[in-house]
Amino acid sequence: MAIDTPVRESILAAIPSLRAFAISLCGNVDRADDLVQETMLRALANIDSFQPGTNMPAWLFTILRNHFRSEYRKRRREVEDVDGRYTEGLKSQPEQQGHIDLREFREGLMQLPEDQREALILVGASGFSYEETAHICGCAVGTIKSRVNRARTRLATILAIDNIGEFGPDNETRAVLARGGE
């Protein structure tokens, strides 16, 4: 199989972000890397259906997302151990305060419904527009906007409950939250 240099370069350029997305989908670095590898193989096998000059990252993200949906979901249910496995392979840096926050954040993120989580990540971290994200997820732009909003709200609730000391800016707000936010 011959790979055009521009295709090779654009695939390579997309890999770091594809991995980050894959990790956030399946919650495990090793499985995420397998997912990225399978995405590359699928992309190359179907490279004729890619139109040069169009959005290569969005095309690859679509393949990865659909592949995850069809193959990995079943397996994921068997490994719902969010706490332990998600951070595997990400422990290169010391456990500073910021990283402890980040671990809690990851755990909160993994509690979101998959539809909301992928929308939030594609828009909020991968840098895709709502339109691109809608294309990747195969749904309407309005649906993506609503999922992102719901993801933010839900995550805020999860993090506020788990982490009230850090997220509540002052005692008064904390008191309001403790009473149920009335």
Place this chain on the structure above:
Amino acid sequence: MTEAAPPAPKGPSAKLGRDIQAKIGQQLRTMYDEVVKQGVPDRFTELLNQLGAGDQKGKR
């Protein structure tokens, strides 16, 4: 980019909501960038090299 901000909720939670939103956005990018910073693991470069061996003679 078209980011239609939802109407801010009224009441005591409004400010907190915005604080949390900013924090969520920042944590999300930090988490994501931690992986992005790792670049391209060798296994992927090697895979492309193997698959594209035909037109990768003599390197670029």
